[in-house]
Amino acid sequence: MTRTARWAGWVAILALFLWSASATELSLLRMVEGVPFMLDFLRRMVPPDFSVMGNAVRGAVQTLQIAVVGTGVSALLALPLGFAAARNVAPSWLFYGARSVLNVFRAVDTLVYALFFVAAVGLGPFPGVLAVVAYTTTVLAKLYSEAIEAIDPRPVEAVAATGATALQVLRWGVLPQLVPQFLSFTLYRFETNIRAAAILGFVGAGGIGFYIQTYLRMLDYPAASAVLLVLVVLVMLVDFASSRIRARLV
Amino acid sequence: MIRVRALQKVYPGATVALRHIDLEIAAGEFVALIGPSGAGKSSFLRCLNGLIAPTAGEVEMDGEPVTGATGERLRRIRARIGFVFQQFHLLRRLTVLENALIGRLGHVPQGRSLVGWFPVADIARARATLQRVGLGGLWDRRVDTLSGGQQQRVAIARALLQEPRVLLADEPMASLDPALASTVMQLLRRINEEDGITVVTSLHVLELARAYGRRVIGLRDGRVVYDGPPDQLTDAVAAQIFSGAQP
Structure with a gap:
């Protein structure tokens, strides 16, 4: 240049x-x-009103559950999609088809899907799960497909050279290279989904966000800050646990 | 007994790896394959166990054609041929024992191998073989924590556990330092002498071929330019094999 x-x-x-x-x-x-005004806002949030702790914890648990089910279902759906979107595995018509579908669905974020699913199936955690699945499946499929494309072909050839069957080659030559990475990506998306699921309640799709929004609307700042504190603790706990596990996987 | 007739391999883009090769290797021989890089050593070895298909010509292993074999028949042939790669080609996240057990895949029931539940006898066999190649006690170590020499011995154990009639080795010493190279060479010789397994190994160091080969085959530009005992491999002949070699 x-x-x-x-x-x-x-x-x-x-x-x-x-x-x-x-x-x-x-x-x-x-x-x-x-x-x-910001200072005033913050001043009115302290001290937090811990009498709403029951609601806060209930919301946090539901957020966790939305993230668990959403990420779990996404991981299952992303497996075949990931292989379909891997250049070195899929025939080119399938590869281009799968990549285009993934790119389109990935352009829309979880919260937008939540609006759509709340309208379609009604309020509650279920549209939240659907929203998480719609977005996370495409992201995981993309990450999986990149891991599949980066596979080292040499050990695969070595396993085939022992006279192994195609299934044995998959089990002993391919999966040992992919499973730790797949688990690591999935855990990472689980961390992100906790945060995404926390705001789903703003549009009526369940979880802790519902209480944050409700108390803010009622101008009950001490209650809102108690719920926010619970959210912070939840996110920190999940991040800590998940990153510890991920460090041991790779 | 390996029989090779009019073997030719041309890669896409008209790169000629093997021009025309005719030879026979009797059961129990120890053959050192030498030649400059690009002479066709790897292609030759890979045609022998069907890892690549030749453009023309035939390979027979114990009277059974390797060329054109597919599916179950190709797998049965491959199960009898061990292959040791220059860069080991191990599954680096698996343990020493798991990598070795991959050599048993052609022998154990497929269902059990898929869930990783290998028969006790096969595990015992894998441990004994690892002990034999000098890796006793390292069974549960991940292979990427081992040195290069140890990794190559895991790969040799994997090949031995196939109970092969033939062991093919593609420059097994090229990734190792010289001291380790002779250890691995001695191991291949022992396998040849004690188990009666035919060994065909390509070598990038002429001295190793002279010291260990019983029969030396020199390849150049995809043709056999020398085939005889190591003591007749004079410097003049060696110069012919390697002269004008591409770096």
């Missing part, structure tokens, strides 16, 4: 930023003016 091209690139990025900043009314002044 020439010097001029590099400079032109930087100028273009700067121009894009300035254009977007003015359009989004970026203003330091307005932020500073907002500081007293």
Whole structure:
């Protein structure tokens, strides 16, 4: 790349930023003016009102359950899709078909799917699970397919050279390379899904988000902050446990 | 007994690996295959157990055609041929014992092998073989924690556990330092002498071929340019095999 091209690139990025900043009314002044209100908001949140602990924990448990079922079902659905979207395994018509479908469905985030499923099947945790499944399946399938494409063909050839059957080659040459990675990706998505499931309640799709939104609407800030604290603890616990397990997998 | 007739291998893009090879290797021989890189050593070995299909010509193993064999018949032939690769080709996340047991896949019931429940006798056999190649006690170690020399011995144990009639080795020493190379060479010689297994190994170091080979086959540009005992492999002949070799 020439010097001029590099400079032109930087100028273009700067121009894009300035254009977007003015359009989004970026203003330091307005932020500073907002500081007293933010402080007031925070002040009203303390001390948290732990009398709503029962609701908070119930919501947290439901969020966890949505993430568990959603991630579990996604992992199962993503397995065949992952193989279909792997260039080195699938015939090209299947590969291109699967990749296109995945890219389309992955463009929409969990919360948008939740709006759709709440309208379709009604309020509650079930549309939340469907929303998690719709998005996570495509993400996991993409990650799985990349792991399948990165497989080392040499041990596979070595297993085939022992006179093993196709199934034995799959079991002893392919799976040992994939299973730890698949588990690691799935756990990572589970961590992310806890966060995603936490806001599903905002649109009526179950979990802890329902209580956060309800208390904020009722202007009951101490109760909202108690629920938020429970959410923080849940996320931290899941992240900690999951990353410990993932570190041992690879 | 291995019989090779008019063997030719041309890769897509008209790369000629093997031009025309005719030879026979009797049961129990120890053959060192030498030649510059690109001479066709790997292609030759891979045609012998059907890992690649030749463009023309035939390979017979104990009177049974390898060329054209597919499915169950090809698997039965391969089960009798051990193959040792230059870079070991182990499953690095599996243990030493699990990697060795892969050599039993052609012998154990398929269902049991798929759930990883190998018969006790096969596990005992795998342990004994690992002991024999000098890896006793390392059974439960993940292979990626082993040294290169140890990994190559796991790979040799895997091949031995097939109970092969023939052991093919594709530059098994090339990834090892020289001291380890002679250990592995001695191991191959012992396998040949004690078990009567035919050994065909390609070597990148002429000295090893002279020291260990009973019969040396020199390949160049996909043809046999020398076939005889190591003591007749003079420097002049060696120079002919390797001259003008691509780096």
